[in-house]
Amino acid sequence: MAELLTKQMQNVLIIEDQHLMRTILVDELKTALTTCFVQGAANISQAIDMLETSQFDLVIIDPGLPGFDPRSQADRIAVVQMIVERSPNAIHFVITGSDTDEEWRAFQKLGVSAYLAKNFIRPGSMIEVLDDFANDGQSVRFSDEAPSPPEFVYSGLTPREQEIVNWMRQRPAGKSRREIYDELGHRFDIDADSAEKYYKRARAKLLKTGILPKGL
Amino acid sequence: MAELLTKQMQNVLIIEDQHLMRTILVDELKTALTTCFVQGAANISQAIDMLETSQFDLVIIDPGLPGFDPRSQADRIAVVQMIVERSPNAIHFVITGSDTDEEWRAFQKLGVSAYLAKNFIRPGSMIEVLDDFANDGQSVRFSDEAPSPPEFVYSGLTPREQEIVNWMRQRPAGKSRREIYDELGHRFDIDADSAEKYYKRARAKLLKTGILPKGL
DNA sequence: AAATGAAGGGACAGCGTTGTCCCTGTTGAC
DNA sequence: GTCAACAGGGACAACGCTGTCCCTTCATTT
Incomplete structure (x- = not known):
């Protein structure tokens, strides 16, 4: 299943305003999909530009974009709706810092296939998400407080x-x-x-x- | 100046609940400091554990931790205060998703040396922040909506x-x-x-x- | 006394990336 | 026509990371 998906999802767009988060999401997707072409946009106008010039198979959206109030439910839904309307043939995932059950239901109505708490995603877990989606047509990961082992990095190690x-x-x-x-x-x-x-x-x-x- | 700093800051702790963000912050610090030892904690109890067993030169805090209300100013200040009190000899940076002027002033009173909007930090910019700190003893980066060029990654390139x-x-x-x-x-x-x-x-x-x- | 687990090494081939140098064409401008 | 910019290559050495195999020493266990 998942292998089929990775063949289909060659063109990916990630819409997220935090540069580091976007960078690593691009990277995560790159490793989750064997051969692919991942692009990132930092704001909605850039995103819309890119949706108009290219076709995407998968679009990942963080609704908390500059110019919108991240606390306003209406604003968040408006952002997602705008993107979904402009990429009718793509699959849509939403990634969010603060997840709620109601929001997921609202996005689901817009045609969003996955709802992922930033809190949950860890290095390598995009593979599972894609797998979920391949099997069930959707993937939901609410915020997770399970302890993960503390990191430890020394600059001299390979x-x-x-x-x-x-x-x-x-x-x-x-x-x-x-x-x-x-x-x-x-x-x-x-x-x-x-x-x-x-x-x-x-x-x-x-x-x-x-x-x-x-x-x- | 900055070269001196990189020699002093060998032990770094990053407290941030979003795994991907923590991972890339660890990575950014690793590249900003030539030889160093960076550790990450995903919640406050883990962080306090690590502060008790090791000495750190630099502690980077995201006040929006699980178990606290990220909207409550009191909660956010409590988190930072708890960390600062337990690492009196360290330098403290705060990284936040939603930055306000008042919050920075409040953290400043607690002894925090830098206040950085997640929105601002981009790959490689921790070097500038450390430089700022070396020169002025502090570094502040409020949220930034300046457009940055869209990313573009193809999995086949080195x-x-x-x-x-x-x-x-x-x-x-x-x-x-x-x-x-x-x-x-x-x-x-x-x-x-x-x-x-x-x-x-x-x-x-x-x-x-x-x-x-x-x-x- | 013998066996096991662990620490601490050396030698070596394979591979991809890096970086340098040098070679052919084609195109457009002066 | 000539020259510069550009596209598209090949050859090659250096280097680091990976992965395999084999070695010694030492303490603990049986």
């Missing part, structure tokens, strides 16, 4: 090392490192030996600079 | 190619490509020839897949 360290830090008390290596090997489709190697190298780097989180 | 294409797309009408190549060469400290090469390769890739923005 991406792989970071990843492995982050997994190792969440090791439950009873588990041996070996078991984690095996898990990681399976998860990333590499040798458990390699996972071990990366962990050791990362650990060595952290030790040398004096920064070593308590979980070793 | 980072360098992306970068060069994005610069080229903003080429003013009168400027020749050659001039841009020279500028880019100077900016990235590479040969103008190399910049030309990257642009051409990127362009070829985009042509092959049929996606070519109008600016060529």
Whole structure:
């Protein structure tokens, strides 16, 4: 299912006024869809411009745009409606900082297929959302307060090392490192030996600079 | 000035409940500070935990945390106050989705050194903020509606190619490509020839897949 | 005494990106 | 016609990241 989708959704538009959020959403979409072409707009006039010059398969909207009152329900709905009307052939997702049940129902009436709390989306979860949509025709993620493990980034580590360290830090008390290596090997489709190697190298780097989180 | 700062600010904590925003803030800080150790917390109890176990040089706070009402001024101030009190030796920045003048004054009284609208921060601008702080002891960036060029990302391009294409797309009408190549060469400290090469390769890739923005 | 888990390394091939240099054409302007 | 700008390439070295394999040392366990 999802594979089919990723083939269809080649042209994506993301409408979001916060630059960093837009940047990372563009990035998330880029990784969620194998080959694609993602564009971003920071305000509604830019968005409308782009909708007029290009065809999009998927449009992601944050209704809290400059020039509109983010607290006014009417304004938020107006923004979404304007976009939806100008891209009748696209699928529409809404991403919002403060989600409510009523708002989702209102957007649903406008033809919106997914309603996602910013609070919920985490790195990599756009894949699940697209999967949901492929299976059910919609995807809803309300705000989520489930604790996620604290981040931890040291500028000297390579991406792989970071990843492995982050997994190792969440090791439950009873588990041996070996078991984690095996898990990681399976998860990333590499040798458990390699996972071990990366962990050791990362650990060595952290030790040398004096920064070593308590979980070793 | 700023070089001195980057040496001092090795331990950074970012308190922000939106996972994507936190992730990219961690990343931005990592690139703004040459060698550093950035950690992220998604809620206040996690943050307080981390403040108790580690010493931080810089703490960045989004006052809109789960468990508090983001509309209540009292709640927002309480969050910041709680954090500031628990990290008396750190420098504090506040990042917010909806900024007001009064709020900045209130935070200032608590000892906060910078007040930044999410709307303003863009990729790479944490460097300027740190610079501001190094020079003036503070940095304030209210919400900004200045149009920024629309993003454009194609999954097949390498980072360098992306970068060069994005610069080229903003080429003013009168400027020749050659001039841009020279500028880019100077900016990235590479040969103008190399910049030309990257642009051409990127362009070829985009042509092959049929996606070519109008600016060529 | 032997086995196991863990820390800390070295050697090496493969791969993609980076960056430099150099080569052909085509087009439009002077 | 000549020259510059531009499109579209190829060859190549350097570098870092990835991933595999193999090594030693040391403490704990059995």
